[in-house]
Amino acid sequence: MSATPTLTERAGALFHRYANPGRFLRLGVKLQPWLTWPALILSVTGLVWGLFFSPADWQQGDSVRIMYVHVPCAWLASSGYFALAVCSVLSLVWRHPLADLAAVEIGPVGACVTATCLATGSLWGKPMWGTWWVWDARLTSVLVLFFLYLGHIALIRGFDDPQRGYRAAAILALAGAVDLPIIKFSVQWWNTLHQPDSITLRGAPTMSHAMLWPLLVCTLGFTLGFAAIVVARLRAGVMESRIRSLLSSPRRNGEADTSGAVGEYAA
Amino acid sequence: MTHLPYIITSYGLAIGLALFLSIGAALRLRRDRARLAALEATRGAGRARGTGQGETA
Numbered sequence: 357m358s359a360t361p362t363l364t365e366r367a368g369a370l371f372h373r374y375a376n377p378g379r380f381l382r383l384g385v386k387l388q389p390w391l392t393w394p395a396l397i398l399s400v401t402g403l404v405w406g407l408f409f410s411p412a413d414w415q416q417g418d419s420v421r422i423m424y425v426h427v428p429c430a431w432l433a434s435s436g437y438f439a440l441a442v443c444s445v446l447s448l449v450w451r452h453p454l455a456d457l458a459a460v461e462i463g464p465v466g467a468c469v470t471a472t473c474l475a476t477g478s479l480w481g482k483p484m485w486g487t488w489w490v491w492d493a494r495l496t497s498v499l500v501l502f503f504l505y506l507g508h509i510a511l512i513r514g515f516d517d518p519q520r521g522y523r524a525a526a527i528l529a530l531a532g533a534v535d536l537p538i539i540k541f542s543v544q545w546w547n548t549l550h551q552p553d554s555i556t557l558r559g560a561p562t563m564s565h566a567m568l569w570p571l572l573v574c575t576l577g578f579t580l581g582f583a584a585i586v587v588a589r590l591r592a593g594v595m596e597s598r599i600r601s602l603l604s605s606p607r608r609n610g611e612a613d614t615s616g617a618v619g620e621y622a623a
Numbered sequence: 624m625t626h627l628p629y630i631i632t633s634y635g636l637a638i639g640l641a642l643f644l645s646i647g648a649a650l651r652l653r654r655d656r657a658r659l660a661a662l663e664a665t666r667g668a669g670r671a672r673g674t675g676q677g678e679t680a
Contacts, residue, residue: 399641403634417625425637465644472640476633483626581641588648595655602662 375453377594384591391584398577405570413567422480424571428578429473433501434536436466436582440508441533444526454590456522457597459529460512461589465582467505474498485549493542494550497535504532 406424413420440462446455477495478488489495512525543552554563563571624630 403638407630407634412625419626419629421630422633425633429637468640468644472636475636479629479633479636483629581645585644585648588645588652592648592651592655595652595659599655599659599662602659602666 377454377598380454381591381594384587384594387587388584388591391580391587395577395580395584398573399581400577402570402572402574402577406574410570411564411566416484419480419483420567422476423567424574426473426476426480427571428575429469429476430498431575432578432582433466433470433473433498434539435579436462436469437501437504437529437533438536439586440466440529441536444529447522447526448530454594456518456526457593458586458590459508459522459525461593462586463505463509463512463525465585465589467502467509469582470498470502470505474502490549492548492550493546494539494548497539497542501532501535501539504528504535508532 403424406421410421410424412418440459443455443459443462446452447459474495477498481490482488508525508528511528512521515521515524542548543550555568
């Protein structure tokens, strides 16, 4: 009989490599500056470039500069939810403990980014469309995504037994992932007021390179910033989990702690 | 610059959100690190007592 591990087992082994909280914290400490500083530099560069040095649009005028915050937020709203769905698979299939903690921390950040996407979209829509809001397919599907985030946040914290909350929220995140292709293709499937995608994988971008570059810099900076915030929150979440276990573990008059875990979290 | 109030509000929202989330995460991390260090120091002292280390004859 062959003892060769299956693909699922190999993937599980890879993911479980970082199931050890101490190992994840050490990785997080190393990763944090490599995410934070490039995020800061790229975001500031991209925003200043977009605000002061990129050209105005011949139709939209300077309001097109809202794109440099709106598009990265829209990208992060969808990709943050995709990350949530990946965490859900890791949680449901492999019972990965860090995937549950990551889902707890990604939810609020994703909800804030989605709210900013909706708000900046409204601020762009008012001068261009003459209205703050329309029940357009793209706008409505992003609003549904925002409610999915809120539902996930409520569900994952809504049970006395955290494991039940993790399971329920993971199922919601997976079911809600159906909204992601709807968001992406809404501008093709329906007649919408929202403009079609300017950047696609199949063709050349339909915008000037003078606008495209600051947009890409902003998007990369915001993405690294999102990752930096999630890693920082996840490190805090792991420490809080450790604090809870230390506070709840029975100690009888200075009895020796044989877990060998003390000091493992010191980073 | 045309539509300046809309542009400024959009940038303000994005920068405000980034500051809120990053400062919140940094403060939480600092607080948790201090709490965990204090707890582990207490535990370490308890363990040392339990195994007889640090005790004077």
